[in-house]
Amino acid sequence: xxxxxxxxxxxxxxxxxxxxxxxxxxxxxxxxxxxxxxxxxxxxxxxxxxxxxxxxxxxxxxxxxxxxxxxxxxxxxxxxxxxxxxxxxxxxxxxxxxxxxxxxxxxxxxxxxxxxxxxxxxxxxxxxxxxxxxxxxxxxxxxxxxxxxxxxxxxxxxxxxxxxxxxxxxxxxxxxxxxxxxxxxxxxxxxxxxxxxxxxxxxxxxxxxxxxxxxxxxxxxxxxxxxxxxxxxxxxxxxxxxxxxxxxxxxxxxxxxxxxxxxxxxxxxxxxxxxxxxxxxxxxxxxxxxxxxxxxxxxxxxxxxxxxxxxxxxxxxxxxxxxxxxxxxxxxxxxxxxxxxxxxxxxxxxxxxxxxxxxxxxxxxxxxxxxxxxxxxxxxxxxxxxxxxxxxxxxxxxxxxxxxxxxxxxxxxxxxxxxxxxxxxxxxxxxxxxxxxxxxxxxxxxxxxxxxxxxxxxxxxxxxxxxxxxxxxxxxxxxxxxxxxxxxxxxxxxxxxxxxxxxxxxxxxxxxxxxxxxxxxxxxxxxxxxxxxxxxxxxxxxxxxxxxxxxxxxxxxxxxxxxxxxxxxxxxxxxxxxxxxxxxxxxxxxxxxxxxxxxxxxxxxxxxxxxxxxxxxxxxxxxxxxxxxxxxxxxxxxxxxxxxxxxxxxxxxxxxxxxxxxxx
Amino acid sequence: xxxxxxxxxxxxxxxxxxxxxxxxxxxxxxxxxxxxxxxxxxxxxxxxxxxxxxxxxxxxxxxxxxxxxxxxxxxxxxxxxxxxxxxxxxxxxxxxxxxxxxxxxxxxxxxxxxxxxxxxxxxxxxxxxxxxxxxxxxxxxxxxxxxxxxxxxxxxxxxxxxxxxxxxxxxxxxxxxxxxxxxxxxxxxxxxxxxxxxxxxxxxxxxxxxxxxxxxxxxxxxxxxxxxxxxxxx
Numbered sequence: 079x080x081x082x083x084x085x086x087x088x089x090x091x092x093x094x095x096x097x098x099x100x101x102x103x104x105x106x107x108x109x110x111x112x113x114x115x116x117x118x119x120x121x122x123x124x125x126x127x128x129x130x131x132x133x134x135x136x137x138x139x140x141x142x143x144x145x146x147x148x149x150x151x152x153x154x155x156x157x158x159x160x161x162x163x164x165x166x167x168x169x170x171x172x173x174x175x176x177x178x179x180x181x182x183x184x185x186x187x188x189x190x191x192x193x194x195x196x197x198x199x200x201x202x203x204x205x206x207x208x209x210x211x212x213x214x215x216x217x218x219x220x221x222x223x224x225x226x227x228x229x230x231x232x233x234x235x236x237x238x239x240x241x242x243x244x245x246x247x248x249x250x251x252x253x254x255x256x257x258x259x260x261x262x263x264x265x266x267x268x269x270x271x272x273x274x275x276x277x278x279x280x281x282x283x284x285x286x287x288x289x290x291x292x293x294x295x296x297x298x299x300x301x302x303x304x305x306x307x308x309x310x311x312x313x314x315x316x317x318x319x320x321x322x323x324x325x326x327x328x329x330x331x332x333x334x335x336x337x338x339x340x341x342x343x344x345x346x347x348x349x350x351x352x353x354x355x356x357x358x359x360x361x362x363x364x365x366x367x368x369x370x371x372x373x374x375x376x377x378x379x380x381x382x383x384x385x386x387x388x389x390x391x392x393x394x395x396x397x398x399x400x401x402x403x404x405x406x407x408x409x410x411x412x413x414x415x416x417x418x419x420x421x422x423x424x425x426x427x428x429x430x431x432x433x434x435x436x437x438x439x440x441x442x443x444x445x446x447x448x449x450x451x452x453x454x455x456x457x458x459x460x461x462x463x464x465x466x467x468x469x470x471x472x473x474x475x476x477x478x479x480x481x482x483x484x485x486x487x488x489x490x491x492x493x494x495x496x497x498x499x500x501x502x503x504x505x506x507x508x509x510x511x512x513x514x515x516x517x518x519x520x521x522x523x524x525x526x527x528x529x530x531x532x533x534x535x536x537x538x539x540x541x542x543x544x545x546x547x548x549x550x551x552x553x554x555x556x557x558x559x560x561x562x563x564x565x566x567x568x569x570x571x572x573x574x575x576x577x578x579x580x581x582x583x584x585x586x587x588x589x590x591x592x593x594x595x596x597x598x599x600x601x602x603x604x605x606x607x608x609x610x611x612x613x614x615x616x617x618x619x620x621x622x623x624x625x626x627x628x629x630x631x632x633x634x635x636x637x638x639x640x641x642x643x644x645x646x647x648x649x650x651x652x653x654x655x656x657x658x659x660x661x662x663x664x665x666x667x668x669x670x671x672x673x674x675x676x677x678x679x680x681x682x683x684x685x686x687x688x689x690x691x692x693x694x695x696x697x698x699x700x701x702x703x704x705x706x707x708x709x710x711x712x713x714x715x716x717x718x719x720x721x722x723x724x725x726x727x728x729x730x731x732x733x734x735x736x737x738x739x740x741x742x
Numbered sequence: 743x744x745x746x747x748x749x750x751x752x753x754x755x756x757x758x759x760x761x762x763x764x765x766x767x768x769x770x771x772x773x774x775x776x777x778x779x780x781x782x783x784x785x786x787x788x789x790x791x792x793x794x795x796x797x798x799x800x801x802x803x804x805x806x807x808x809x810x811x812x813x814x815x816x817x818x819x820x821x822x823x824x825x826x827x828x829x830x831x832x833x834x835x836x837x838x839x840x841x842x843x844x845x846x847x848x849x850x851x852x853x854x855x856x857x858x859x860x861x862x863x864x865x866x867x868x869x870x871x872x873x874x875x876x877x878x879x880x881x882x883x884x885x886x887x888x889x890x891x892x893x894x895x896x897x898x899x900x901x902x903x904x905x906x907x908x909x910x911x912x913x914x915x916x917x918x919x920x921x922x923x924x925x926x927x928x929x930x931x932x933x934x935x936x937x938x939x940x941x942x943x944x945x946x947x948x949x950x951x952x953x954x955x956x957x958x959x960x961x962x963x964x965x966x967x968x969x970x971x972x973x974x975x976x
Contacts, residue, residue: 363816386786387812475787476788481776481791482792483789484791486820500789
């Protein structure tokens with residue numbers, strides 16, 4: 079069975095679209111690769127090769143400009159290059175021309191500047207002027223049409239009118255299937271879910287399913303197992319297939335089969351990485367040697383028993399994928415925006431109080447990283463942090479208990495063979511009194527019993543200090559349980575390899591907490607949390623910078639971190655519209671991500687216009703930028719906006735991202 | 743009950759561990775005792791949680807340092823770490839689930855074999871609200887959602903009580919949901935701790951010098967600070 083969907087290697091072309099092929103070399107400054115065999119001289123016959131249907135929307139992809147130079151507002155110019163020695167001019171013309179490879183094609187790297195590729199364009203312009211100037215020639219009819227249209231249409235506006243399109247019923251996605259109905263009705267409900275995750279053993283024992291209890295869907299599991307093992311038997315493992323509007327993706331890890339069934343339009347590789355995250359969660363519970371042992375001795379073992387109690391972790395992970403997690407999509411972390419000097423001081427306070435047994439120390443606020451300290455030799459892998467964040471912020475187990483937790487866990491990317499021990503303590507987010515031991519934080523646990531909005535990524539409304547105090551909980555039909563003030567929850571996480579080090583770490587936490595409190599960093603972190611994510615309006619301050627962008631995701635590749643703009647005010651309507659709008663936004667991002675990362679597309683910039691939104695993806699060795707605007711926003715406006723976001727991210731880099739962290 | 747700790751009564755800390763099968767309500771009992779709160783469908787504890795709560799007796803104040811352990815089988819190997827040097831243990835079972843009493847008996851046996859000799863053990867049958875007794879004695883009855891009319895009790899009071907008497911355990915039937923008998927359990931434990939095994943809070947580190955090597959080492963590193971603070975915070 080074909081592993082790739084057809085679209086993975088095909089790209090459609092429009093009249094004004096041209097995909098320029100260019101090897102996507104890794105941006106590393108390592109020695110030049112060995113010379114490639116002589117290439118076929120690609121000429122005008124390029125396009126027929128790449129003309130099959132594209133994901134879903136017509137694209138106006140522009141091409142392989144490798145933007146490496148940017149001008150900053152202060153007049154300086156930043157260059158994102160890795161090895162200038164490798165820059166070799168090439169007579170590649172603008173996006174309209176047929177790409178022609180120089181004979182030294184093999185030496186091209188992503189580090190080449192746009193100028194070297196586009197000598198015919200204005201030599202020193204930055205991207206905005208480039209793209210706007212040359213590629214945005216619109217017909218008069220288009221201009222007229224635009225002038226007719228309303229000035230600002232926000233993306234996904236029709237959700238507000240009750241039209242959710244393919245997301246019809248998404249608001250019921252997370253509602254549990256009730257036990258007290260007949261099996262037929264329960265099965266129908268089960269079928270109506272848009273996304274399923276299943277885990278089963280290769281012997282056919284069901285292990286986990288996101289929806290429906292295992293007895294209800296036992297036969298479905300059996301069918302899945304039969305299909306997978308049939309292909310296993312043929313030595314031609316099944317990777318995925320499509321049935322109706324659902325995509326099935328299979329991941330086989332040793333004795334375990336993972337299956338994702340999605341009608342949300344993710345790509346195979348995105349679904350596969352979601353399945354891998356579930357596998358990591360299982361490893362995190364059991365470690366790899368234990369998992370292997372279990373099945374070596376008894377292949378028919380029911381893994382549910384050893385995994386008992388972690389279903390909620392798997393489910394919260396699965397739900398974060400279903401809701402759409404930028405962190406999982408980008409494989410990156412989100413940090414709390416802080417001044418460089420402040421973060422530095424927090425790191426120092428952290429380092430100063432370090433216990434001998436400490437391996438990693440983290441301060442996390444509202445699911446965003448504030449500070450990390452780590453040994454020089456080790457860094458933390460984002461997939462491990464994803465597991466920790468999921469455990470602490472998405473699933474309620476740790477917070478709900480109150481007090482301090484001592485948790486054995488395996489961080490598979492760090493070492494899948496053994497356990498580490500994690501000390502976790504949440505600060506009371508109501509009072510400033512952190513001199514109280516955390517076990518007496520009454521208010522926190524009380525606030526959890528409200529069932530207020532379910533979206534954890536949702537920043538607080540406006541600049542209000544406390545959403546609970548000033549707003550009554552919003553009326554809504556059936557929210558999944560989740561605490562309201564997650565954005566403000568500050569946790570200290572201390573990880574050690576020594577299982578007896580609880581009291582050493584607890585003492586470290588107490589000292590750290592009182593230093594942070596005394597020096598005012600705690601309230602600093604709190605207020606940074608309350609500000610929420612950067613708002614588009616604060617990035618585009620001056621009138622000439624006014625933008626029509628609605629939302630963006632920016633990933634710093636070197637730091638493996640991302641920043642996204644606030645979901646306010648565009649994605650904060652009443653439920654369930656809010657949840658659907660958010661999912662739509664994330665679907666757009668998933669499609670952009672899939673297209674621009676498609677195996678053979680070699681895209682650098684992708685502009686896509688759909689019925690209810692326009693979007694732009696732009697990838698360089700330094701960053702990945704994805705942005706979304708209303709459907710009638712012009713490409714020029716989007717590229718201007720994108721350019722501005724990139725400048726902003728560059729300028730604020732040390733505030734938005736943790737660079738290195740505290741090292742000991 | 744933990745409000746007037748400022749009295750000049752002697753104060754001592756007691757290490758208490760909760761053991762028992764998964765989902766019998768260990769964390770809920772602690773949550774009720776510490777925060778006077780209850781959560782439906784609480785998610786399982788992972789690893790263990792450490793909480794503290796004071797308990798005022800007429801003559802002294804007991805500060806419980808509570809280790810609320812996870813009940814899943816895979817955490818069983820970590821249990822010795824938590825009951826080592828514990829002065830009290832709460833072994834919890836679910837009144838509606840006979841196997842949980844069997845598991846509880848295993849824990850009692852393990853504690854008697856391996857824990858400190860003077861350990862005070864209380865056997866606690868939880869989820870009384872699901873039984874007819876619960877509905878009568880203290881339950882609001884509103885949460886009978888699952889099976890409102892029937893008595894879900896599967897373990898008789900006599901059976902558990904007889905066992906507890908044989909083994910010399912304190913015995914209670916509680917409901918973390920309604921709060922029935924919860925503080926009573928902790929108060930009874932506090933009363934049952936022999937005076938001799940108690941030292942004042944400030945001397946904790948030294949008092950168990952022989953046994954508490956880990957903690958002591960920690961305390962030597964400067965535990966004076968947090969301890970002092972705890973003294974004033976109450």
